[in-house]
Amino acid sequence: MKCVGAEQGPPCKRCIAGNHECIFEESNRGKRSTNPRKHELLTRSLKKMEKTLDTVLKSIGNPSMVSGMVSRSPSPTSQAAQTQALLATPSPPPQSAYPPSSSANASASPKLHCLPDNSLNPLGLLAEASLANRRAQGISSSFSARPADPDPDHKLGVASDNYFRPGPMTILPLRRLYIERQIQPEMLSFVSTEQVVALFDIFFDHLNVHCELFDREFHTPSLVCSRSPFLLTTICAISSKFYTQRPELHQQLAELAQKLAFSVPAKGYKSLEIVQAYLLLTLWGCGAVERYEYDKTWLLLGMAIRMATDLNLHRKTTMTRQDTPEGRARDKEVHNRERTWLLCFALDRSVSSQMGKPHSIKEDFVIRNALQWLKSPVGQPGDTALAACVELQRIVSRSLDFLYSGTNTPSGLQTDCDYLIIIKTIETQILAWQHEWTTTRPLPTSDQVILSQFQTAMKFYFHYYMLVVNSFGLQNAMERSAVDIGHFFSRCYTSATAVAIVARDELAPMGMLKYSPDSHFVYISYAVLSLLKLIRSEFQQFIENEQNIIDLVKDVANVLADVAVNSHHAPALYSTFLRALITARTDSPQESEEVSSGDQSDNMSHGDMANNMNNSALFGGNPAMGMNGVNGMSDYSFASEMGPVADISTFPPTMADMPSSDEHMGMLSMENILSNGFWDSVLVPGYSDTMEGLSGGFVFGAGGSGLITPGWLPSPIPSGQNTPMRQSTMDFTQHNLVSAFQQRK
Numbered sequence: 001m002k003c004v005g006a007e008q009g010p011p012c013k014r015c016i017a018g019n020h021e022c023i024f025e026e027s028n029r030g031k032r033s034t035n036p037r038k039h040e041l042l043t044r045s046l047k048k049m050e051k052t053l054d055t056v057l058k059s060i061g062n063p064s065m066v067s068g069m070v071s072r073s074p075s076p077t078s079q080a081a082q083t084q085a086l087l088a089t090p091s092p093p094p095q096s097a098y099p100p101s102s103s104a105n106a107s108a109s110p111k112l113h114c115l116p117d118n119s120l121n122p123l124g125l126l127a128e129a130s131l132a133n134r135r136a137q138g139i140s141s142s143f144s145a146r147p148a149d150p151d152p153d154h155k156l157g158v159a160s161d162n163y164f165r166p167g168p169m170t171i172l173p174l175r176r177l178y179i180e181r182q183i184q185p186e187m188l189s190f191v192s193t194e195q196v197v198a199l200f201d202i203f204f205d206h207l208n209v210h211c212e213l214f215d216r217e218f219h220t221p222s223l224v225c226s227r228s229p230f231l232l233t234t235i236c237a238i239s240s241k242f243y244t245q246r247p248e249l250h251q252q253l254a255e256l257a258q259k260l261a262f263s264v265p266a267k268g269y270k271s272l273e274i275v276q277a278y279l280l281l282t283l284w285g286c287g288a289v290e291r292y293e294y295d296k297t298w299l300l301l302g303m304a305i306r307m308a309t310d311l312n313l314h315r316k317t318t319m320t321r322q323d324t325p326e327g328r329a330r331d332k333e334v335h336n337r338e339r340t341w342l343l344c345f346a347l348d349r350s351v352s353s354q355m356g357k358p359h360s361i362k363e364d365f366v367i368r369n370a371l372q373w374l375k376s377p378v379g380q381p382g383d384t385a386l387a388a389c390v391e392l393q394r395i396v397s398r399s400l401d402f403l404y405s406g407t408n409t410p411s412g413l414q415t416d417c418d419y420l421i422i423i424k425t426i427e428t429q430i431l432a433w434q435h436e437w438t439t440t441r442p443l444p445t446s447d448q449v450i451l452s453q454f455q456t457a458m459k460f461y462f463h464y465y466m467l468v469v470n471s472f473g474l475q476n477a478m479e480r481s482a483v484d485i486g487h488f489f490s491r492c493y494t495s496a497t498a499v500a501i502v503a504r505d506e507l508a509p510m511g512m513l514k515y516s517p518d519s520h521f522v523y524i525s526y527a528v529l530s531l532l533k534l535i536r537s538e539f540q541q542f543i544e545n546e547q548n549i550i551d552l553v554k555d556v557a558n559v560l561a562d563v564a565v566n567s568h569h570a571p572a573l574y575s576t577f578l579r580a581l582i583t584a585r586t587d588s589p590q591e592s593e594e595v596s597s598g599d600q601s602d603n604m605s606h607g608d609m610a611n612n613m614n615n616s617a618l619f620g621g622n623p624a625m626g627m628n629g630v631n632g633m634s635d636y637s638f639a640s641e642m643g644p645v646a647d648i649s650t651f652p653p654t655m656a657d658m659p660s661s662d663e664h665m666g667m668l669s670m671e672n673i674l675s676n677g678f679w680d681s682v683l684v685p686g687y688s689d690t691m692e693g694l695s696g697g698f699v700f701g702a703g704g705s706g707l708i709t710p711g712w713l714p715s716p717i718p719s720g721q722n723t724p725m726r727q728s729t730m731d732f733t734q735h736n737l738v739s740a741f742q743q744r745k
Contacts, residue, residue: 172227185229187236187256191249196221196232199239206515207238209453211283212382213276213343218332228273230260231280238284241565242515254287261300270307272337278304279343282351283517288568301351305344305360313341314364319376331378338373339383341366342390349393353400353468354522363394381445385454388437389461395433396465399426403472415476420484423473423491427466434462456506463502464523467495467530478538489542493534499527500556514563518570521560525574528553532581553582 011022188196204216224232237253240246261281264274282301289295308314317338319331345361352359366373370387373379402422404412414422443454474488503524507513513520531549543549557578564572 185225185232187229187233187253190252191236193221195243195246195249196225196236198245199236199243202239202242203235206242206511207284209382209385209450209512210457210515210517210520211279211343212380212386213279213339215332215336215380218336224273228271228277230257230264231273231277233257233260234277234280238280241569257281261296261303265303265307270310272311272313272340275304275308275311275313275344276340278307279340279347282347283519285518285570288570288573298351298355298357301347302360305348308341308344313337313344314361314366316365328378331376335373335376335378338366339386342370342373342386346386346389346393349397350389350519353396354519359397367394381443381450384437384441384443385457388433388441388458391437392430392433392461392465395426395429396468399429399469415480419473419476419481420487423469423488426469427491430462430465430469434458453510453512456502456510456512460499460502460507460520460523463495463498464527467492467499467527470495471530485538486542489534489539492530493542496527496530496534497552499524500531500552504552504555504559508559508563513559513571514565521570521574524556524560525578528556528578529581532585535585550582550585553578557582 011020014020015022191199200221204214208214208216221232224235233253234257237250237257240250240253243249257277261278278300282297282304285297317334319334321327321331345363345367348359348361351357361367367390370390374383374387376383403414406412406414406416409415437458438455443451445451470488470491473484474492477484477488503513507516507520531553535543535546535549557575560571560575560578564570564575566572
């Protein structure tokens with residue numbers, strides 16, 4: 001029996017009453033232990049627990065953890081401390097790994113989110129059979145650890161009971177624990193937590209408005225770090241371009257993001273956040289590339305779309321609509337998935353139209369019901385802008401698909417339809433789109449700055465796509481219907497001018513142009529080049545003041561140079577190119593006088609020959625065509641990595657003689673870019689009815705920071721006898737362009 005009541009000293013009352021010896025032990029509660037070994041034992045116990053936890057985390061089946069990480073020691077390090085500090089910043093409430101299901105069969109095995117939703121296909125049937133067999137055998141649902149030593153009997157693939165079961169990727173708390181305990185983002189070794197927060201602020205203040213992919217309250221640095229260090233690195237790499245406190249940070253983060261972009265799929269990692277990282281790289285990229293063949297924009301977008309499809313983002317997921325923290329958290333996750341898929345669709349259609357390539361995503365249930373998606377209670381105001389872009393891309397892509405539904409041409413471009421009626425019909429749809437999203441469905445916010453940004457962006461997209469659509473009508477009118485030239489010229493001229501003016505007078509002063517995706521500079525440059533293409537002799541009767549066009553192009557070039565943060569920024573590259581064009585155009589009369597009459601006759605004979613040339617003659621493999629002595633087709637013969645090709649019908653190809661002048665070789669690619677034939681077409685590059693469309697025209701550097709690629713032949717091949725020929729004094733000759741670019745150096 002324990003003695004009590006002797007706080008003032010023994011004996012206690014009980015011992016006095018029973019005449020017992022009183023042994024009173026004073027309580028140690030609230031007092032510091034004087035035993036030094038106790039602390040040591042506790043520390044040793046904690047280390048043992050850490051070691052056990054680390055062993056378990058390492059051994060869990062792991063082809064699905066988030067990528068972009070480097071293995072670290074479980075012992076505390078400075079980088080681990082940075083990771084823990086970043087993870088400790090405020091983040092949304094965690095979501096349960098498996099939310100309550102309303103299904104009556106609560107014991108059903110959970111499916112991987114990337115599995116088919118039915119058994120009508122082979123993969124779905126195999127998964128259903130495997131999961132049903134697992135339930136029948138009553139196999140434990142706990143994770144099984146990998147054996148320490150290689151086991152020849154260890155089952156893999158469909159032979160494994162865990163093959164079709166979710167892994168740690170779908171269990172967000174486990175993923176967060178793994179990142180915090182075992183692996184840390186490599187970027188945190190040279191970027192502090194405060195700098196990461198500052199980079200996120202830059203992204204949400206200036207960049208996210210152009211894509212509306214993220215929710216500021218949901219996608220905190222802590223949440224992004226706990227789910228995908230690859231996405232964390234990508235966001236910081238893009239924002240660091242505008243981070244003036246540490247200018248050197250951008251190069252480090254950009255290189256790391258590019259490395260992770262390909263190490264992620266190499267390890268089999270798949271997650272929604274990885275898809276989002278690829279989309280950001282498609283929009284803003286990580287820097288310019290020297291050659292178009294090194295560009296990875298189309299490849300990265302394709303990887304995003306493939307992974308998104310693999311994760312079944314195209315499948316509609318029903319929201320719980322439960323007014324509980326867990327229900328709202330799950331609804332936000334579902335809304336985030338659908339937002340990502342909508343941006344995948346918008347970028348797929350817009351980039352494919354810019355590059356003249358086929359799109360990959362069809363209009364599924366999620367895409368067709370973007371307007372219903374807007375009504376979600378967990379949405380954000382920026383979702384309206386994304387839905388508007390999706391609806392616009394649906395209209396434009398359908399129109400382009402119709403224009404390329406012909407069967408009589410290699411490219412599929414319609415040649416036997418009334419373009420005037422078709423283009424007017426498409427214009428009506430685009431006008432209805434503009435009215436709906438600027439009047440009927442305005443942005444649901446009272447912030448005037450956000451409203452102004454939204455309206456300006458809608459105006460910019462409207463005029464650009466009006467230009468794209470009408471360029472098909474103008475090209476057809478020049479070839480087959482001269483009576484329509486005036487109508488389509490007016491449309492193209494008005495739209496191209498509007499794009500340039502919006503960029504100069506609205507996007508730049510508002511501060512949006514500086515942070516725009518690289519594709520926006522493609523839009524602007526295409527509009528400006530369209531204006532320059534319209535300064536031709538056959539259009540002189542429609543132009544009141546040619547100098548106004550030249551001045552507008554100069555203004556746009558100056559604006560692009562002003563908003564660029566460095567010489568490798570996309571607007572700086574396009575500014576250099578446009579200024580060179582203006583210099584060549586302005587100096588054209590003086591330079592043309594210096595050209596000898598012999599060269600002029602050669603150029604004219606080259607133009608006559610090109611006009612009468614068809615595709616079969618061009619690709620017939622006639623060596624004489626590539627080796628002629630005139631200053632014409634020899635300069636624009638087929639090119640390869642080893643130099644000009646005289647004959648592509650042989651293997652290996654017959655190489656052409658290299659020019660003796662190093663100066664002319666240095667300008668060969670630019671001469672190809674701006675050959676006289678380049679100005680003959682008003683179509684979007686990549687959409688011409690010739691093989692040139694596969695290689696010429698606007699392309700992207702990383703994310704869009706490229707110039708215009710050199711074509712194999714004059715771009716495009718003159719399209720018919722009805723195409724008006726330009727006067728020689730209006731040509732952008734090679735000699736003029738060489739001089740112009742030398743002056744720019």
